[in-house]
Amino acid sequence: xxxxxxxATNDTPRVIFDPDNDIFEISGRSLxxxxxxxxxxxxxxxxxxxxxxxxxxxxxxxxxxxxxxxSKLVQDILIRLESLREAGHxxxxxxxxxxxxxxxxxxxxxxxxxxSLPFEIIAY
Numbered sequence: 001x002x003x004x005x006x007x008a009t010n011d012t013p014r015v016i017f018d019p020d021n022d023i024f025e026i027s028g029r030s031l032x033x034x035x036x037x038x039x040x041x042x043x044x045x046x047x048x049x050x051x052x053x054x055x056x057x058x059x060x061x062x063x064x065x066x067x068x069x070x071s072k073l074v075q076d077i078l079i080r081l082e083s084l085r086e087a088g089h090x091x092x093x094x095x096x097x098x099x100x101x102x103x104x105x106x107x108x109x110x111x112x113x114x115x116s117l118p119f120e121i122i123a124y
Contacts, residue, residue: 003017003019004017004045010029011030011031012028012038013063014028015042017046024058024059025059025060025061026077027063027096029063029064029066030063030065030066030067031070035069036073039070039073039077043080046080047080050084053084055090056090057081057091058092061074061108064098064101064104075114078114078117081115091117092119092120093120094120095108095111095112096124097123097124098124099123105121105123
């Protein structure tokens with residue numbers, strides 16, 4: 001499967017999904033004007049990935065900041081990853097947050113409570 005590589009901008013995160021190298025990461029700031037248009041290729045890629053995933057998917061979220069609209073799309077990503085696990089594949093979420101960023105920590109805790117995936121919250 002071809003990798004998805006979206007470069008970061010001031011308002012959009014870096015997205016790198018590279019199954020050949022076991023890299024699944026979204027990082028940076030997410031404030032796109034049209035959040036649905038930005039994240040649609042991400043969701044489409046995950047839908048396709050579900051038919052030929054790697055043995056273990058460790059999915060990294062390393063947001064510095066995101067807006068409310070992005071929060072809904074993150075939930076959509078997590079739902080897709082949950083369905084991958086329900087299909088019998090190994091999936092783990094790694095939620096990174098800056099040590100002093102209580103908001104990102106709290107958001108990670110909230111997502112962890114709302115899904116049934118192994119979910120680790122890590123300060124850096």
